[in-house]
Amino acid sequence: MLQKGLLAGSIVVAAAATFAPDAFGSYALVLVVLGLAMGFTNPIEDVATRVAMYVLAVYLPTIADNLDVIPAVGELLNGILSQLAVAVAGVAIAQVCLALYNGLMAAGDD
Numbered sequence: 001m002l003q004k005g006l007l008a009g010s011i012v013v014a015a016a017a018t019f020a021p022d023a024f025g026s027y028a029l030v031l032v033v034l035g036l037a038m039g040f041t042n043p044i045e046d047v048a049t050r051v052a053m054y055v056l057a058v059y060l061p062t063i064a065d066n067l068d069v070i071p072a073v074g075e076l077l078n079g080i081l082s083q084l085a086v087a088v089a090g091v092a093i094a095q096v097c098l099a100l101y102n103g104l105m106a107a108g109d110d
Contacts, residue, residue, distance in 0.1 A: 006038045010087040011080075018079035028086050035090020043098050050095050057092040060085040 010031060017027035024030075044050045064081035067074045 003038060003042050006034055006041070010034045010038070010084060014080050014083035014087065017083045018076055027083065031083060031086040032090040032093075035087035035092075036094045037090075038087070039091040039094020040098065044095055050099065053088065053095060054092050057085060057089040060088060 013027060013030050013034065016023070017031070021027070044053065061082045064078045064085070067078040067081070070077065
């Protein structure tokens with residue numbers, strides 16, 4: 001339930017950042033905090049899924065740039081996906097931190 005709420009909040013903030021960029025100056029901060037919360041509350045144990053999250057964080061803005069060719073809505077979709085990439089980056093950062101923490105804690109078990 002918490003994960004769905006955080007994801008919905010990220011989508012709402014990303015849409016607000018796209019439609020009203022001057023209304024609030026810290027959209028990126030809110031998106032990163034939401035992404036960090038998503039990452040820490042739902043740790044990804046599978047390495048392949050974590051790597052996919054890292055790749056998505058890097059390439060989602062590039063993929064979203066291709067939506068600009070769609071008349072009328074392409075630029076808006078590009079903006080929303082580019083803003084969501086900030087939240088995905090927060091999830092990726094949280095996953096890196098958790099993987100490092102788990103690796104350090106397991107190092108003493110040998």
